[in-house]
Amino acid sequence: MMLTNEEFRKQAHQLVDWMADYLGEVDRFPVKSQVAPGDIKNQIPLETPVESNGMDEIFDDFKKIILPGITHWQSPKFHAYFPANSSYPSVLGEMLTAALGVQGMIWDTSPAAAELEERVLQWLQKLCGLPDAWHGVIQDTASTATLVSVLTAREKHSGFKTNTTGMKHAPLYRVYCSSEAHSSIEKAVKIAGLGAENVVKIAVDKDMAMQPSALAAAIMADKKEGYLPLAVVVALGTTGTVAMDPLKEIAPVCKQYGVWLHVDAAYAGSAFVLEEYRHLLEGVTDADTYVFNPHKWLFTNFDCTAYYVKDKEALIRTFEIMPEYLKTGSGSAVNNYRDWGIQLGRRFRALKLWFVLRNFGAEGLRTTLRNHIKMAQWVEGQIEAHQAFELVQQRSLNALVFRYHPKGITDEEEINRANRQLLERLNQSGKIYLTHTKVRGMYVIRMIIGQTYVTQAHVEESWQSIAKEVEN
Numbered sequence: 001m002m003l004t005n006e007e008f009r010k011q012a013h014q015l016v017d018w019m020a021d022y023l024g025e026v027d028r029f030p031v032k033s034q035v036a037p038g039d040i041k042n043q044i045p046l047e048t049p050v051e052s053n054g055m056d057e058i059f060d061d062f063k064k065i066i067l068p069g070i071t072h073w074q075s076p077k078f079h080a081y082f083p084a085n086s087s088y089p090s091v092l093g094e095m096l097t098a099a100l101g102v103q104g105m106i107w108d109t110s111p112a113a114a115e116l117e118e119r120v121l122q123w124l125q126k127l128c129g130l131p132d133a134w135h136g137v138i139q140d141t142a143s144t145a146t147l148v149s150v151l152t153a154r155e156k157h158s159g160f161k162t163n164t165t166g167m168k169h170a171p172l173y174r175v176y177c178s179s180e181a182h183s184s185i186e187k188a189v190k191i192a193g194l195g196a197e198n199v200v201k202i203a204v205d206k207d208m209a210m211q212p213s214a215l216a217a218a219i220m221a222d223k224k225e226g227y228l229p230l231a232v233v234v235a236l237g238t239t240g241t242v243a244m245d246p247l248k249e250i251a252p253v254c255k256q257y258g259v260w261l262h263v264d265a266a267y268a269g270s271a272f273v274l275e276e277y278r279h280l281l282e283g284v285t286d287a288d289t290y291v292f293n294p295h296k297w298l299f300t301n302f303d304c305t306a307y308y309v310k311d312k313e314a315l316i317r318t319f320e321i322m323p324e325y326l327k328t329g330s331g332s333a334v335n336n337y338r339d340w341g342i343q344l345g346r347r348f349r350a351l352k353l354w355f356v357l358r359n360f361g362a363e364g365l366r367t368t369l370r371n372h373i374k375m376a377q378w379v380e381g382q383i384e385a386h387q388a389f390e391l392v393q394q395r396s397l398n399a400l401v402f403r404y405h406p407k408g409i410t411d412e413e414e415i416n417r418a419n420r421q422l423l424e425r426l427n428q429s430g431k432i433y434l435t436h437t438k439v440r441g442m443y444v445i446r447m448i449i450g451q452t453y454v455t456q457a458h459v460e461e462s463w464q465s466i467a468k469e470v471e472n
């Protein structure tokens, strides 16, 4: 039976009960889905049902077919990748967003969506110590924000001509980032038509952070060869090891050569809610654009990326379109966010962010973030004290990069293999989920402690799972 309003109400109440139960005991599920390729697909018919299926039947199938194929990202034993954490206020915000079903492409299509977005991004800006003069907008992901930044840099440099003429008169642009920078930078450069081979990867130091002198040398060498240094992307928190590029030293290099500066703080940007990490932001006033993801470590459901720009006009001139049916009388008194990025249609994402910021409060955010970092410190101590494990990189925020190093084994390949196998066994156990990265050729394990509701007890249990696995 197709749902009526009355049935919807009944079903919705049941689902909310299920959601509360699920989130209350999410730590009991195997963290990483244990299914094999095809397991889920093979249980789903090849075609749409002809007759209506009732909600009870659909929901039974959700539990029977879909849940086993879910990796439980909200589990407090999820320490893989970076978190994509949510929280109770965020889920409630998402529910209302779904019910309102707003498409906020322009101010007129929902003034509240546009104006709340403007306001909560100002809140975040203040909360993180970002420059007052910047303008914020929500993008779907950091990848999109970085693409928007590269496109804006390209347009601004060309006097906004490339949008019209294409690349035929364009110089040979170069974009610089460290060898540890996120793959989204190369992707952005490819899509922007600059050519992936024009991404120049700058060497890193022992902390995996970009070397400013190597950057300056690369820019000078490129200029000599007729290239045009267009943009530098600084990583505040690389994806592999959460390394911090020295923004303070890189910003003057960009200034000296007139190069666009984009800061990718996708993960670690949340940490700037904490005053004690603000020194890493030194030099940020010289940045042209800045991105961070509240959908990673600020308790807001994916997707929600905060993107800030110094030059709002340049952004809008890059993306503005004006078909007749989108012309309104509201003019420049309002923000029409369809001109602030790639997509025309936009979800009302500010609502969940507003719920989160209000329900946590600045103090609640700080306490939760500091707690995560404290728990990571505890694990750091365990690693240091354990004779079969070693820290490979200094702890950065709540990220641990370490490896298993059994006594007596010196062959690097053998150690790498042992770590790969350890990781596989742990992830297959369902007790914990971890991922790996490579550091100077070493296969190393990453453990991130950033789940919204993770507790010291969970972390101790997770560490026990790891330590026990190497005992026998």
Ligand SMILES: *Cc1c(COP(=O)(O)O)cnc(C)c1O
Residues within 6 Å of the ligand: 082, 140, 141, 142, 143, 144, 182, 184, 235, 237, 238, 239, 264, 265, 266, 267, 293, 305
């Ligand atoms: C996660 C991450 C990204 C990509 O984020 P999306 O929002 O998934 O596009 C980019 N840069 C860094 C440093 C990241 O950690």
